[in-house]
Amino acid sequence: MDFHTPFEAQLVDYFRHRLNHQAEKYPTHTQEETLWYLSGLLARYGHSHQLFDYEDQHLTLRPLALIYQDARHAATEWERCMLLRKLGDTALFIGALFPQSYRRRGLKQDYFSGMGRSAYSYLGEHDKANPGLFQRLADRFTELLSLVADACQKEQLFDMTDQLQAYIRWQATGDPALERQLAKEGWFDQRH
Structure with missing residues (x-):
C-alpha cells in the first residue's frame, strides 16, 4: 500500500481492481466510467456518515421510499437530482x-x-x-447489483463451517451471489 495516498483513494483503487476483475466474467462490457463510479460509491459508503442519517441522536438508514418522497417534494431541480442520486446509490449498495x-x-x-x-x-x-453514465446505471441496474455483490464477496469460503452457513443462507434466501460462491466451492453438480 502506498501510505502517501489518502485512504479514500486506496479504497477506490481496491474496489476498482475488484470490480474490474469481476466485470471480466460478465458477458456485457462494463464501461470504465461506470466501474469508476461504482468504485467511488463503494469507497464513499465505506464511511458510515455517507450512508446513514443522524436522527433523534442516533444513526439511522432512511428508507428508500422516504428518500423518493423527499425527491418528489424537492424545492429545486438540483435538490431533486441530489436526492435521486442518493436513492439510486443507496438502492445499489444495500441491494x-x-x-x-x-x-x-x-x-x-x-x-x-x-x-x-x-x-x-x-x-x-x-x-x-x-x-x-446514469442512463447506463439505470439500464443495467440488476446486473450491476450482481457485479457489486460479486466484487465485495470473500474470495473463497475458508472452512466447512463458513460453507455450511453460506449454504443455509442460500437455501433460505436464494441469494444469487451466495449461489455463485457455493458453485465455485463445488457445492453443486453439473445439473444444478
Missing part, C-alpha cells in the same frame, strides 16, 4: 451487499432494482454533467 437482511423483512431485489433504476433513469434525462 447488492445486504439482500438477505431485507428479504427477511419482505423486500425483494425487485424493490431495490425498481427504486434504483427509476432514480438513475431520471438522472439520465435531467443530469447535465453525466446523463450517459
Whole structure:
C-alpha cells in the first residue's frame, strides 16, 4: 500500500481492481466510467456518515421510499437530482451487499432494482454533467447489483463451517451471489 495516498483513494483503487476483475466474467462490457463510479460509491459508503442519517441522536438508514418522497417534494431541480442520486446509490449498495437482511423483512431485489433504476433513469434525462453514465446505471441496474455483490464477496469460503452457513443462507434466501460462491466451492453438480 502506498501510505502517501489518502485512504479514500486506496479504497477506490481496491474496489476498482475488484470490480474490474469481476466485470471480466460478465458477458456485457462494463464501461470504465461506470466501474469508476461504482468504485467511488463503494469507497464513499465505506464511511458510515455517507450512508446513514443522524436522527433523534442516533444513526439511522432512511428508507428508500422516504428518500423518493423527499425527491418528489424537492424545492429545486438540483435538490431533486441530489436526492435521486442518493436513492439510486443507496438502492445499489444495500441491494447488492445486504439482500438477505431485507428479504427477511419482505423486500425483494425487485424493490431495490425498481427504486434504483427509476432514480438513475431520471438522472439520465435531467443530469447535465453525466446523463450517459446514469442512463447506463439505470439500464443495467440488476446486473450491476450482481457485479457489486460479486466484487465485495470473500474470495473463497475458508472452512466447512463458513460453507455450511453460506449454504443455509442460500437455501433460505436464494441469494444469487451466495449461489455463485457455493458453485465455485463445488457445492453443486453439473445439473444444478
